[in-house]
Amino acid sequence: MAFDLLTGFVRDFRASRRVAGEIARLNHMNTAQLADLGLERSDITNHAFRKHYGRR
Structure with a gap:
């Protein structure tokens, strides 16, 4: 379990x-x-999070 926590943190x-x-x-x-x-400057942060974290 501790290993899963550590690998999740690293990921x-x-x-x-x-x-x-x-x-x-x-x-x-x-x-x-x-x-x-297809982006505006105000979309940058949301785009980056969706790209690397999925559905956020």
């Missing part, structure tokens, strides 16, 4: 790092590039 930590990287990458894009992806 979530890695996902949080991917989310942060995705947010940084998208924040560096201009409005036209975001629009090509």
Whole structure:
């Protein structure tokens, strides 16, 4: 059980790092590039979380 808790923590930590990287990458894009992806600047955080955590 402790091992499952630890592996879950590591998995979530890695996902949080991917989310942060995705947010940084998208924040560096201009409005036209975001629009090509079907995103607005206000959608970036939600998009990154959905991408890396699933249905959140």
